[in-house]
Amino acid sequence: MQHYEALRHFAKNTFGIEQYLYRWSTQDLSTLDNVPYIGPMTKKHPNILIATGFKKWGMTTSHLAAMLLRDYILGKRNSYNELFSPIRFEAAPMVRTFLSTNLDVAKHFVKDKFDLQNQNICELQKDEAAIFRIKGKRAGAYKDKNGKLFIVDTTCTHLGCELQWNSGDRTWDCPCHGSRFNITGEVIEGPAKQPLTILNIEE
Ligand code: FES
The missing domain is CATH 2.102.10.10 (Rieske [2Fe-2S] iron-sulphur domain)
Structure with missing residues (x-):
């Protein structure tokens, strides 16, 4: 709720907007290293291609994804393939992030089960x-x-x-x-x- 309020203040102070008819929010996907996944999903399934993790930059990154996937399908070398490859999980920092993300899920799973307000x-x-x-x-x-x-x-x-x-x-x-x-x-x-x-x- 406070995020909508902050936006309302920003719109009012910056653009003088007093009235707004609709409000909208969404969630988005980010990858472990914040770089999108574009390319073959796994080494075992080179013909299953994915493009995801655009982190709110879908209008531009979808074009990039289209070009990378086009080159991949045509067998053309593209120097950005490795950067965006979904199978780039060897680096330790990513593994650490992965572990902490999943620990966070586990924390919610356990803690929230007992998190009750004392209210009628x-x-x-x-x-x-x-x-x-x-x-x-x-x-x-x-x-x-x-x-x-x-x-x-x-x-x-x-x-x-x-x-x-x-x-x-x-x-x-x-x-x-x-x-x-x-x-x-x-x-x-x-x-x-x-x-x-x-x-x-x-x-
Ligand atoms: S979305 Fe996976 S447990 Fe709720």
Whole structure:
């Protein structure tokens, strides 16, 4: 939410914009060394080509990817092949980053399971969400602007990390691999494919 506010201030102070009709945010993929992957996915599968990890620079890097992949398919030498090769994982710093990234995922997986607020669901304000334990399950509750409650099991249906509330977009987001769910538990962004389980406090 504070990021949207910061943008609003920036737009107002820099361009004098007072009113904005829409706001939008997204996630993006970055690689371990922040350089995109463009080329054959693995040594074993030289005919499966990928182009990813553009880190918000898709409009320019997609052109670069098209040229590199074109040359690869035509068997033409391109001096940038190695730089962007997806199979460049020998360097130690990348391995360290890889390990710390995965340790971070593990940390979220364990810590977030026990991270509960000491709050009663009845105290939830309109347009507010919080984590509760309902019938022994970690649950996420959101009360909309009309006072209607939406309660979901916050266990991500991808690999089981615990979701966190995104108050800017009003979504449940996964800190592990980026899946996102709306307030009724539907997937709005993968890798998760299955919706969240809806919980009912009245049962
Ligand atoms: S565990 Fe949630 S996206 Fe992987």
